[in-house]
Amino acid sequence: MFDYDKWQEIFATIMKNKLRTLLTMFGVFWGLFLMLLLLGTGEGLRNGVTKDFSAWATSSGFVWGRRTTLPYKGLRPGRAINFDLDDALAIENEIAELDALAPRIQLGGFGGSNNVVYGDKTAAFSVYGDVPAYHRLLKVDFVKGRGINPRDVAERRKIAVIGSEVHRVLYAKGEDPIGTYIRLNGVFFKVVGVFKSRRTGNAAGRDVQSVHVPLTAAQQAFNRGKGIDWFGFIAKSGSSAAVVEGKMMDVIKRRKRIHPDDVNALGHNNLEEDFNRMRGLFDGLRWFVWFVGLGTLAAGVIGVSNIMLIVVRERTREIGIRRAIGATPLSIVTLIIQEAVVLTAFAGYVGLLLGIGVIEALNQVVGTNASMFLRPSVDFQTAVLSLVILVVGGCLAGLIPAQRAASIRPIEAIQS
Amino acid sequence: MIHIQQIRKSYRMGALSLEVLKGIDLTINEGELVSIMGPSGSGKSTLLNILGILDQYQEGEYHLAGTLMKNLSERKAAYYRNHYLGFVFQSFHLLEFKNALENVALPLYYQKVSRRRRNRQAMELLERVGLADRAQHMPNELSGGQKQRVAIARALISDPKVILADEPTGALDSQTSDQVMDLFREVNASGKTVVIVTHEAEIAAKTARTIHLRDGVVQNETHQVGAAS
Numbered sequence: 001m002f003d004y005d006k007w008q009e010i011f012a013t014i015m016k017n018k019l020r021t022l023l024t025m026f027g028v029f030w031g032l033f034l035m036l037l038l039l040g041t042g043e044g045l046r047n048g049v050t051k052d053f054s055a056w057a058t059s060s061g062f063v064w065g066r067r068t069t070l071p072y073k074g075l076r077p078g079r080a081i082n083f084d085l086d087d088a089l090a091i092e093n094e095i096a097e098l099d100a101l102a103p104r105i106q107l108g109g110f111g112g113s114n115n116v117v118y119g120d121k122t123a124a125f126s127v128y129g130d131v132p133a134y135h136r137l138l139k140v141d142f143v144k145g146r147g148i149n150p151r152d153v154a155e156r157r158k159i160a161v162i163g164s165e166v167h168r169v170l171y172a173k174g175e176d177p178i179g180t181y182i183r184l185n186g187v188f189f190k191v192v193g194v195f196k197s198r199r200t201g202n203a204a205g206r207d208v209q210s211v212h213v214p215l216t217a218a219q220q221a222f223n224r225g226k227g228i229d230w231f232g233f234i235a236k237s238g239s240s241a242a243v244v245e246g247k248m249m250d251v252i253k254r255r256k257r258i259h260p261d262d263v264n265a266l267g268h269n270n271l272e273e274d275f276n277r278m279r280g281l282f283d284g285l286r287w288f289v290w291f292v293g294l295g296t297l298a299a300g301v302i303g304v305s306n307i308m309l310i311v312v313r314e315r316t317r318e319i320g321i322r323r324a325i326g327a328t329p330l331s332i333v334t335l336i337i338q339e340a341v342v343l344t345a346f347a348g349y350v351g352l353l354l355g356i357g358v359i360e361a362l363n364q365v366v367g368t369n370a371s372m373f374l375r376p377s378v379d380f381q382t383a384v385l386s387l388v389i390l391v392v393g394g395c396l397a398g399l400i401p402a403q404r405a406a407s408i409r410p411i412e413a414i415q416s
Numbered sequence: 417m418i419h420i421q422q423i424r425k426s427y428r429m430g431a432l433s434l435e436v437l438k439g440i441d442l443t444i445n446e447g448e449l450v451s452i453m454g455p456s457g458s459g460k461s462t463l464l465n466i467l468g469i470l471d472q473y474q475e476g477e478y479h480l481a482g483t484l485m486k487n488l489s490e491r492k493a494a495y496y497r498n499h500y501l502g503f504v505f506q507s508f509h510l511l512e513f514k515n516a517l518e519n520v521a522l523p524l525y526y527q528k529v530s531r532r533r534r535n536r537q538a539m540e541l542l543e544r545v546g547l548a549d550r551a552q553h554m555p556n557e558l559s560g561g562q563k564q565r566v567a568i569a570r571a572l573i574s575d576p577k578v579i580l581a582d583e584p585t586g587a588l589d590s591q592t593s594d595q596v597m598d599l600f601r602e603v604n605a606s607g608k609t610v611v612i613v614t615h616e617a618e619i620a621a622k623t624a625r626t627i628h629l630r631d632g633v634v635q636n637e638t639h640q641v642g643a644a645s
Contacts (some may be wrong), residue, residue, distance in 0.1 A: 005525055012513045204567060321509045325570065326498020326526040329490045411470040414509060 010339045013311060024307045025347035028300035032386060034291025034349045036355030036378050042289050042374025044362070044384050046282045053275060055198035057137050057234045059099075059241040061270025063248050064230035067258075074261035081256055081265055083224040090255060091231070095247045097239035097259035102232035105218055107185060116211060117183040118170040126210040127184050129218025135195075137232045140207065145178045145193030153212040158221065160184065161193035163208035182211070187221045189213055230306050241272040294389070299346060301393035302334055308340050308401035312408075318406055320413020329406040340398030341391055350388035351381060417577060417607045418444040418467065423476035425462055428629045436462045437473070438632035444611065446577075451612045451620040460632060461582065462631065464613045467491045468580045470502055480491035481577050498526050502571025506583035508563040510555040516542060516566045519552040523574040534573075541569040550594040561592030568599055572608075579603060585619055597622045 013019045065081030078115045087102045107127040116125045128134075136149050143164060152159055158184060160171075171177050177191045189211075197207035217226060235244040249266050252258070312319070319332055360378050366373055427439040436459045437612050444450050454460045457579040465471035466478060467486055482502055488496070502523075503509075510519045518540050524534035528618045542548050555563055564584060581600065585593035597619060604610045612623060620626045621640055628635045 004531060009513075016490045016513065205563065317509070318511055321511065322522070322526075323494065323501050324468070324497060324509075326494050326574070328494045328526070409470075411465050413507065414470075 004339060006335060007336065010342055013315075013339065014343075017311075020307060020310075021343065024300075025343055025350075028168050028297070028344050028347035028390070029351040029354075031293070031296035031298075031300035032351030032390060033355045033358075034296050035289070035408065036304075036352065036383070037358060038289040038293055039382060040355070040359035040362070040376040042282070043378065044124035044373045046285075046373065047374040048375075050278060050282070051203050052199045052203060053271070053278060055139050055294055056271050057139070058275060059235040059244075059270075059272060060137050060233060060238065061241045061268065061272070062230055062232050063244050063245060063252070064267045065252075068258055068262055068265050069264040070259035070262040072262070073268060075257055075259050081252075081258065083252070085228060086226065087240050087252060087255060088176040088228060088231070090249050091248050094183045094242060094251050094372040097236050097244050097247070099234040099236040099239075102131055102134040102137050102234070102318075103215060103228040103230075104134065104232060105129040105215065105224055105227065105229045107108060107218070107222055114183065115183075116170065116178075118180065121170050123166070123169050125163070126206075127218070128210060128212050129215040129222075129224075129377050130212045131215050133234065135253075136230060137234055138207075139198055140195040141198060143194045143196050144176070145191070147193055147195070148214055153216050156216040157214055158187065158189045158217050159192045160213045161190035161195055162191055162211050164194055164196050165205070165208040166211055167194045172272055185212060185222060186212070190229060190353070192335065203251075240336070241270040259342075293386075297386075297390065297393060299392075300347075301397045304340055304344050304394065305400060306395035307343075308336060308398055309404065311339070312336060312401045312405045315405075316408055316413045319408050322409045323408070323410035324414060332408075333402040333406050337395055337398035341394035344394030344397060345387070345391050348387060350385060356383065417446040417448075417481060418611070419479040420467075421477045422467065423463075423473050423478060425459075425466065425471070433542065436632055437466075438561075439476070440629075440632070440634055441537075442627065442634065443531035444492060444609060446493055446609055447604070447607055448603065448625060449610045449612075451614055451626045453614060453620050453625040453626055454628060454635075455615065458629040459632045460613050460615075460629050464580055464582050464611070467611065468474070468503060468577075469497055475582075478585045494526075495560055498523060499576060500577045502574065502576040502579045502642045504564070504567050504571050504579065504584045506586040507589075508555070508560075508567045509572075510563055510566060515552050515554050516547060519555070519566055520569045523570060527574065537573055538569070541573055542566070544572075558589050559592070561595055562641040564592075564596050565599060566589065568596070568603070572603065576608070578609045581610070583614055584612060585616065593619065604642070 065083055068075070068077050071077050083103070083215045086105070088101055092098065092101050105128065116123055116127070130148055131153050132148050133152055142161075144160070147161055148159070151157070162177065162182070167177050170182065177194060180191050181188045182191055195208075197204035199207060219227065231248065233244060233248060234242045245268050245400065249268060252266060253260060253262070322332065356378060360376060362376050366376070420440060420442045423437055424435065426433045426435040451461050452463065455473055462471065466473050469480075469488065472487070474606045480496065483496070485496065511522070514522070517535060520538035520541055521534040539551060540549065542551050545568060547562060547565055547569070550558060550562060555566070558566065570634065579600075584600070585596055588596060600612065601622065610625065613618065614620055624640055626638045626639065626640070
């Protein structure tokens with residue numbers, strides 16, 4: 001491999017046919033470049049589209065109460081279904097696949113708003129009573145301070161974590177909100193944390209315009225007793241969210257005396273299907289990219305093979321002379337294969353560098369602005385893998401020409 | 417050194433079989449300077465190819481330095497060509513993209529001799545054939561006679577037992593032919609066995625012994641008095 005003479009010979013043949021070599025190498029270069037570009041943009045698209053998903057726990061969902069539509073056990077239809085902490089306990093006890101339950105209440109109902117006051121500033125934000133599990137269900141990043149912890153809930157502490165937009169609106173620029181008190185519907189809560197959303201667009205806007213306080217503290221402060229507005233849940237890893245959701249509804253239906261066939265009494269939603277669909281889409285896209293990319297690469301490699309065949313033909317006399325003065329067939333084979341590998345590997349490497357360069361540039365230009373496109377990238381493993389494929393391809397490309405070169409009989413070559 | 421016994425060789429051309437060598441017996445001793453002559457079609461080139469292990473033969477036996485050369489694998493054949501034989505061709509057969517020094521050194525490359533050592537030996541040989549000042553020249557910058565001298569140097573570098581030359585002066589004018597022949601005689605004088613195939617009587621006259629081939633058999637032999645060896 002590190003044989004000076006072989007390198008010299010490879011260099012000599014390459015220099016002798018500059019244009020031809022260049023065109024061949026362009027085939028390989030273009031193949032790898034396109035493949036990386038496709039992989040990178042595919043990754044960018046995936047990152048962009050799945051960004052909002054990544055904020056959610058993989059296997060999670062919600063269940064909320066509506067009105068019954070069927071009479072059952074002497075109860076009339078049209079009855080409103082309301083939850084309380086006893087339902088939460090029953091669910092937690094009965095469903096083994098449940099990882100965590102996140103019962104929630106909202107002040108003023110869904111989409112409603114409250115007066116949130118700090119000092120002389122007043123604004124309208126959503127206020128929720130939560131347990132710690134909710135921040136595992138819909139993940140947020142704490143910029144300052146901490147989240148809600150189990151003792152906050154157990155001791156009904158009047159603390160609050162606020163969204164970054166709440167912080168921006170109510171506080172003077174640069175003012176640290178930790179330790180200050182805000183008034184929610186006339187009740188003072190101590191601010192212990194500020195969070196940012198992991199989602200984008202409208203969803204993120206909603207997230208950061210909310211205030212989360214411990215569930216129990218909210219129930220007490222706002223006269224909600226044991227009432228709960230809806231349940232969020234996380235299924236254990238490996239369990240299906242749909243299954244947990246179904247079991248939860250069975251428990252609730254039994255406790256609330258809802259007809260088992262009444263599909264309208266409870267509302268539910270889980271992200272599992274969306275997750276799976278999205279994953280399927282991008283897995284498919286990835287396969288497609290590899291398929292196209294490898295096809296392009298194969299075309300380049302076949303080009304190299306063809307050129308090597310021509311090279312062997314042109315060098316028939318030379319190879320004959322070498323054989324006559326003592327070259328073994330093996331030394332001829334390795335010479336040709338090495339040349340093919342050098343051509344493909346070098347061209348591929350340039351393609352690799354340029355591909356990564358363009359993806360990086362795209363990253364810089366697009367940044368985090370585009371809603372469907374984020375962080376286009378090719379991981380190191382993929383890059384190395386494609387280079388390995390290329391070198392193997394180069395070996396294969398050299399194989400047939402090398403075989404032909406080795407079968408040249410010195411006497412025929414010399415006499416021609 | 418070279419001992420061949422009842423060598424037969426035929427080429428198959430479709431249904432026809434053309435016998436080129438029809439039972440040749442020949443012995444060449446170490447240190448001889450021999451020429452093989454004959455009209456075209458007499459089988460002299462085929463004989464040389466067999467002597468050079470470049471071609472196979474069907475019947476008979478060929479011993480080179482006491483070793484039977486028959487049905488060799490390509491690897492073995494390459495080994496014997498490399499270690500026992502040096503070739504000189506009518507059209508020189510130098511590698512165009514290598515300079516004189518590299519051309520001369522090439523056989524040693526296939527013996528896995530280090531670059532420095534083989535270049536030193538190649539330089540010594542170029543000095544011996546009087547071309548030390550042309551070491552860095554490419555073949556297309558050399559005259560025919562110079563090319564042939566480079567080729568002879570290349571044939572000598574692996575210190576072979578036998579030098580085989582196929583019409584070595586066929587592409588040269590008479591003056592350079594003489595120079596090349598002088599070089600062959602000098603090589604022979606240093607102890608190497610030299611076999612030259614030619615159809616020129618003047619060339620054959622400068623060898624000690626001439627073997628005349630005709631229609632695939634040895635017709636007769638002549639010995640030149642006063643020639644070297």
